[in-house]
Amino acid sequence: MCDDVAPRREILTTRQMRAVEGAAIESGSVTGATLMQRAGAGVVKEMAALWPRLLQPGRAVVLCGPGNNGGDGYVVARLLAERGWQVRLAALAPPATPDAQGAAAGWRGDVAALDALTSEDFPPGTICIDALFGTGLVRPLSPQIAVLLRLASAQGCPIVAVDILSGLCTDSGRVLGGLDLPAAALTVSFQRAKLGHVLAQGGELSGALRIVDIGIDDWMGAAGMPARFAGPVPALAKRQGHKYSHGHALVLGGGPGQGGAARLTARAALRVGAGLVTLVCPPDALAENAARLDAVMLRSIADHGGLVRMLDDPRINALGLGPGLGLARAQQLVLAALALGRPALLDADALTAFAGAPESLFAALHPQVVLTPHGGEFARLFPDLAQRLAEPADTGPAWSRLDAAREAAGQAGCVVLLKGPDTVIAAPGGGARIAAAVGEAAAPWLATAGAGDVLSGIVTGLLARGFPPLEAAATGAWLHAEAARDFGPGLIAEDLPERIPKVLRGLGY
Template sequence: MTELLTAEQMRSTEGSAIRTGEVSGAMLMMRAGQGVVGAVAEAWPELENGVRRAVVLCGPGNNGGDGFVVARLMHARGWAVDLYLYGDADKLPPDARANHDLWAALGEVFPLTGKTEPGEADLLVDALFGTGLTRPVDLPLDSYEAPRVVAVDMPSGLCSDSGRVIGDLAMAADLTVTFHSLKPGHVLAEGPAHCGVIDIVDIGLEDTEAPSDGHVTLVDLPEGALGKAGGHKYVSGHALVLTGGSGRTGAARMAARAALRSGAGLVTLGVPGSAQQEIACQVTAEMLWRVDGAADLESVLEDDRLNALCIGPGLGAERAAELVPVAAKAGRALVLDADGITGFSETPEELFKLLHDNCVLTPHDGEFARVFPDLGERLNGPLKEGPGFSRIDAARIAAARAGAVVLLKGPDTVIAAPDGRVAVHAATGERAAPWLATAGAGDVLAGLICGLMARGMEGFEAAQAAAWLHVEAALMFGPGLIATDLPEMLPEVFFELGL
């Protein structure tokens, strides 16, 4: 399980290790510098030979201290190194000042100002500001260029808690070397675009526990997470997906197909009379029940073997307003997507009163902002100081307010439970699947969650597993994907997982 540590949590972890005597600040700084140099050698082995020039930009804090270590170690490897310091050497923290003085015995420390032009180099090392940045950087960060840029801990200008740019500019790195753990800013918002490849370096804190407050994990799918289906079909659950009227059934049909492919024993489409013939011509494995209005849904839900519902894809706001209260009152596992959420844009508090803790809301950013307008405004407004309000913050507050699990969709999908638990699924780096940005992909995700909940998974766990499976299916298919391809890739995904 990979944790995402905020700047404050990382400071606390380091401080705890230093207080117990496990390490010293100087040791951590030395290990960080060694880690950066090692990561550079691994990323660009071609730089091991010949005449190489590096420009190292050091900031006024301990991130700058790491930069002084990097400069010294690269000098020892035969690099020509030009080092620039932003700020006053006399104001550096003690460990950073000590490493400044060690470098000063080897080479010059040039002042870095807004007018400085470092010149050409094979490598640019950004050790200006790491995880603790709280203000815009008063430097032309976009003008510092080299064929290869490595950021120490976090590209300067980027908020490590939110992944948002503070002010207007942030460095763009090809490689970011961070220490002990990923930070939220590496995977959220603009972070992935600025960080490039991320290398996590061990600096000797593996035995130090991080603070438990605000615990956030990165979603992975551990062995056995989905269990194994067995017994008759009702053991694996019966999911109901409600559809819209004639000409608006495609989204629900995709959701139903995903629920069935995810392992639900039965999946039924709840269909208004106007759409029965349309759907009957399109589906084979899914069953049909006529559900015109609230009374029909109440009747259907008398069958207590029906244990999970998906409401929203292509449903229509009017139909959602009528059917969601009935579904929520039944107390079954419930996934609300699209119109199932935005049907209550004018009265979100009424929706929240209906929900229970085994409901999952799956909004994209626009739907989220319509139901949680204050949180959407904070996320989308300019960031003038850090730590910035993040998608983690927004989803956590939204889940507590709604009393339900909230899955905030995006490449950086955030899943929050009403009890404060949060997980992030990052479809970045090796798991980037930009072709998932296609119509209907969100409907498939809603169906996946519903199917897993029908199998008995709780909402928070089902949302995490579905987010992982959704991306895995997209990666397995590749470019050219359309939403209907996703459910059909699931058998291959499950086979690879040994299920």
């Protein structure tokens, strides 16, 4: 997430944002009209900051809806006109709220009907400001409005979304009704990011996301327990001590020719600061792994009894289970490992091995576990939740990936990290983080074989260092994407662990 967003870590739903605004207004410290003026001024300021050429008068088409989002649009239109801009304002309907009516009264220009706009109103270089619906939309956008937005985009006119692009569900980021929407070049929202800016299609369609402070931070408590952006934490800095002070992670690997995934996991766990990492493999895979590893220690076990004996050592305080493990070996070892109650990460084969009977896995899970499924693995373990997530988003608030992850965490009784560009991490108590590698923070190079194995290692290493499961998963997901962004194009999985030291140095750690 961009620097303008990251310091304000909460990500709100529509209801939470309205609660915060309502608490601020009810306190008597601010009025709705004042907030509207601040919001409109913030949009203009962020436009000029992103596109310095706009400090010179230009041309804008402002699309206003009847609600308070439209009121913001009237303020934007007035401020641009006062700067010498040529402004064409078109309204879907007359303003319907007192604050929007007051803002409209300050606009001295003409007001056109929305359906009167044609391609002639959008010569190249015109800025199209979408102040139609904002966070209040709960039904699909009318096809006529979607066509108008696509027309502006096709004419080469950047779209500035006020609060959120019209047509997006604020709480899920899904396009209501499945319409084809153009992406905004800039989205300016207020006080905090909304879930729809980073989840599902919203991460792709919001463009550059900027958050304007409208002065209501003192009432943020009214939001309850919102999701938060994942990010760096002070505990990433390594304190003084010996190697066992920073934990001993054990990674289970598979047979000959299947060791690459586990090696990636082990190396990442070591790079993120675990004091020791041991890769455990079958005896016939020992030579192969020894030829490829130095700092990572090696042990071999033949069966589940060998694992139980090895885990008699209490200094082994975190387990990485799944990458390259093999389905048969996972069925044999995972439940035995979980029975010891130590912090553990389960990924890949450790999840797929139980696809036919997820209840047997759920019965063995405990609060110190992190599950890290991708979409396919999630569907195998939580088919009902995946099915609901796949259903069309016809009305808002639509069911979101955050909703799915929270329900999955409740069913499993442990932290669930649902992978994706909009990685969502949820704990059974409702705590949630989002590692949003979208928009300006996109990391498309992570779509490469083995990248998930590295994520597993980072999270396992943080568990070994004593991070609570939710924070290990969230911080690990952020660090994983940050390392990918730092490397850039051409990334392969082996590059990721080697990039972690540079990211940590950049944090001052």
